[in-house]
Amino acid sequence: MRTVSILCLDTSTAKISLALESKNGVFQLSYMGREKHAVRLVPLLDALLKSADSKPKDVDLIGLGIGPGNLTGLRIGISTVMGMASVTGAKVVQLNSLEVISKNVVTERIKVVVRRARSGFVYAQIFDSDSKEPRVYSVEEFREILEGLGDYVLVGDGSNLFEGEVSPEWTWFPTPEVLLQETKNRVSEAVPFTEIEPLYVQKSIAELNLERRRGHGV
Amino acid sequence: MRTVSILCLDTSTAKISLALESKNGVFQLSYMGREKHAVRLVPLLDALLKSADSKPKDVDLIGLGIGPGNLTGLRIGISTVMGMASVTGAKVVQLNSLEVISKNVVTERIKVVVRRARSGFVYAQIFDSDSKEPRVYSVEEFREILEGLGDYVLVGDGSNLFEGEVSPEWTWFPTPEVLLQETKNRVSEAVPFTEIEPLYVQKSIAELNLERRRGHGV
Numbered sequence: 001m002r003t004v005s006i007l008c009l010d011t012s013t014a015k016i017s018l019a020l021e022s023k024n025g026v027f028q029l030s031y032m033g034r035e036k037h038a039v040r041l042v043p044l045l046d047a048l049l050k051s052a053d054s055k056p057k058d059v060d061l062i063g064l065g066i067g068p069g070n071l072t073g074l075r076i077g078i079s080t081v082m083g084m085a086s087v088t089g090a091k092v093v094q095l096n097s098l099e100v101i102s103k104n105v106v107t108e109r110i111k112v113v114v115r116r117a118r119s120g121f122v123y124a125q126i127f128d129s130d131s132k133e134p135r136v137y138s139v140e141e142f143r144e145i146l147e148g149l150g151d152y153v154l155v156g157d158g159s160n161l162f163e164g165e166v167s168p169e170w171t172w173f174p175t176p177e178v179l180l181q182e183t184k185n186r187v188s189e190a191v192p193f194t195e196i197e198p199l200y201v202q203k204s205i206a207e208l209n210l211e212r213r214r215g216h217g218v
Numbered sequence: 219m220r221t222v223s224i225l226c227l228d229t230s231t232a233k234i235s236l237a238l239e240s241k242n243g244v245f246q247l248s249y250m251g252r253e254k255h256a257v258r259l260v261p262l263l264d265a266l267l268k269s270a271d272s273k274p275k276d277v278d279l280i281g282l283g284i285g286p287g288n289l290t291g292l293r294i295g296i297s298t299v300m301g302m303a304s305v306t307g308a309k310v311v312q313l314n315s316l317e318v319i320s321k322n323v324v325t326e327r328i329k330v331v332v333r334r335a336r337s338g339f340v341y342a343q344i345f346d347s348d349s350k351e352p353r354v355y356s357v358e359e360f361r362e363i364l365e366g367l368g369d370y371v372l373v374g375d376g377s378n379l380f381e382g383e384v385s386p387e388w389t390w391f392p393t394p395e396v397l398l399q400e401t402k403n404r405v406s407e408a409v410p411f412t413e414i415e416p417l418y419v420q421k422s423i424a425e426l427n428l429e430r431r432r433g434h435g436v
Binding site: 024025026027028029030031032033034035043044047050051103104105106107108109153167168169170171175176177178180181 | 242243244245246247248249250251252253261262265268269321322323324325326327371385386387388389393394395396398399
């Protein structure tokens with residue numbers, strides 16, 4: 001039996017993270033810099049596949065970070081995966097990008113992943129005993145939530161907006177290592193590319209703004 | 219002023235980890251598989267530099283994992299860096315590979331990094347309030363040390379030889395993310411390539427074997 005070949009990709013943050021597990025081993029590649037994801041993603045993907053002596057058609061399964069996060073970056077990653085999978089038929093494992101980030105930190109404390117959304121708002125998810133959904137919060141609202149939370153550690157590029165201990169900067173972005181681990185843990189959840197549903201969590205911003213305009217509290 | 223360009227490299231484990239920070243951004247590449255480091259390292263380095271549109275002569279500073287770890291792998295990484303630096307004059311920041319591994323785990327508990335050495339022995343280092351040196355221990359000897367240690371987490375490919383909670387497998391190997399972080403933290407410790415001193419910690423194995431042959435306890 002041929003080895004299953006797995007590609008992983010997250011473009012929801014300033015970092016492009018890629019991983020490839022094939023018969024030739026595990027290859028991981030990432031980039032963070034001033035150039036747009038639209039410019040960098042495809043050349044990086046190409047370099048990764050070349051290093052592994054693989055071709056896009058060899059990929060059976062794709063682990064895809066579906067956000068929440070930077071909309072433009074997300075769309076580029078998701079579109080690229082849809083394009084590939086529409087040709088090759090590869091199945092897709094959808095990964096919550098905030099959960100992937102949370103796994104960078106191995107701690108007994110509550111993990112709070114918090115990323116900057118547009119001005120005054122954050123994407124955030126609290127990882128404690130109940131599994132809460134990723135959401136958009138206003139900064140003030142999330143400050144109040146943290147006050148009642150107990151012993152937590154902040155992870156992500158929105159950490160510095162809040163009080164509390166912050167994890168090292170490298171943990172703020174999805175790493176290829178965790179992308180691959182999570183994809184392999186969730187192989188049974190793979191879907192055809194036509195079923196990809198990004199976690200834009202945008203409606204909440206719209207709702208918050210509407211409430212704001214109407215003068216309601218949040 | 220030109221941006222300082224930093225290359226990082228660790229070959230002390232089954233994983234080859236590379237990072238490059240240049241004016242074009244941060245690029246990270248790693249490989250783990252059946253092929254030897256001797257076969258893979260230079261092509262990976264080449265792919266990394268090409269992705270970043272950089273050349274070896276552009277590198278001002280090299281962060282180098284000096285072990286302890288697999289001797290052959292280590293020597294290949296160190297020789298490659300020496301070769302590059304002898305031509306370019308790049309300075310080298312020497313990194314304890316076990317310490318780099320330890321930084322993958324963000325926890326309040328004591329971190330015990332433990333890697334398989336030759337049969338019956340491990341390379342290990344305990345990260346608690348006193349800073350202990352990396353050392354070679356016999357498995358039995360290290361078991362006794364762990365018994366008196368308190369609340370710890372095991373990290374590394376020797377973890378399963380011992381009792382206790384083990385960190386996720388991706389944390390067992392030096393990651394490009396931490397290599398780069400540690401190199402930047404230690405820029406002031408950079409030395410010329412002629413002063414590179416690998417942490418082979420081999421003498422201890424020889425000593426242990428000698429004692430064993432003489433019938434002494436360890």
